[in-house]
Amino acid sequence: MWLLSAMLGMFMLVGCSSETDLVKSEEHHGADQGGRASIEFAPPSPETIPGSQLGEQIRLGYEIVVNTQEYGKPYVGNRLNCSSCHLDGGLNPNAMSFVGLAAVYPEYRARTASMHTLADRINECFERSLNGRALPPDSSKLQAIVAYITWLSQGVPQGAALPWRGLQHIDSRRSLDPANGKKIFANKCVFCHGSDGQGTMAAPPVWGPASYTIAAGMARVTVAAAFIKSNMPRARGWSLSDDDAYDVAAYVNSQPRPDFADKVRDWPQGGKPADSPY
Ligand code: HEC
Ligand code: HEC
Secondary structure, three states: OHHHHHHHOOOOOEOOOHHHHOOOOHHHHHHHOOOOOOEOOOOOOHHHOOOOHHHHHHHHHHHHHHOHHHHOHHHOOOOOOHHHOOOHHHOOOOOOOOOOHHHOOOEEEOOOOEEEOHHHHHHHHHHHOOOOOOOOOOOHHHHHHHHHHHHOOOOOOOOOOOOOOOOOOOOOOOOOOHHHHHHHHHHHOHHHHOOOOOOEOOEOOOOOOOOOOOOOHHHOHHHHHHHHHHHOOOOOOOOOOHHHHHHHHHHHHOOOOOOOHHHHHOOOOOOOOOOOOO
């Protein structure tokens, strides 16, 4: 296993890394037990995408991710891009990075109680996070995003536990205080997201008709708190206390946002998280 990983690791180095421990998502931590060596986060940069035909497809996938408004047009129903949340084109290890994901799908999802391919998972974000609709399975745009993520996953052994996957979960140690959240929002977020949360030239909407739906992962307070803690204010991640991150997440997610009609079909066999808003 060690030798195999080392040989496959064109960009990924097998070894002990204290740095990656910092971004370990609790949810996936468990899968990393048994003395397995951690994989290093070392994705190729989009500038090194080859000039071949495959390279063109990968580059289109990157364009869709960073400029979904333009390249994903008919399938997007709000003003967000994939990279509004999957920061830096999915290359940011603190923000649900795309790096390595091709090696972990297909995967079972309790929300639908079914196996999901990587393409299925991408479509879930189109429908829920972008308030849009799913791309057809044979869509060249969908295939381009899969190609981009697959390119970012080269060298990661199939089934590997990715230490950086998802978000680093934080705990709330007291009950939520949305009034404090409102204050934090006014002091630390309004400058870019606007006092009405609807976004400005500097940042996308965090609530209202052009933001994510109530069925998006970000609509869960634990998810938004973890994302905000490690990434917001933008470029000043880790500056809020855990309590403040939770309070501002609770405030943002208590504001109006688009509904999701198909929500009634979620978690058909149970497993609904405690902080699901529906
Ligand atoms: C509003 C924020 C937001 C936007 C916009 C968004 N996503 Fe996501 N995405 C998330 C969150 C949060 C998760 C993790 C959700 C969870 O808790 O399961 C996620 C998960 C994913 C995953 C699975 C990650 C994993 O570790 O398995 C993929 C793939 C993905 N998104 C792709 C996309 C693509 C492609 C787009 C654009 C078409 C997009 N997302 C737009 C928030 C967003
Ligand atoms: C300096 C400007 C800036 C500040 C201040 C800021 N953000 Fe953001 N935020 C951004 C940008 C820009 C993005 C989109 C990421 C990108 O395009 O790189 C974003 C994305 C987000 C997102 C996910 C996308 C969406 O629109 O839903 C959330 C949630 C969020 N910010 C919450 C907050 C909260 C809460 C605060 C205050 C604690 C905050 N932000 C402060 C600039 C900022």
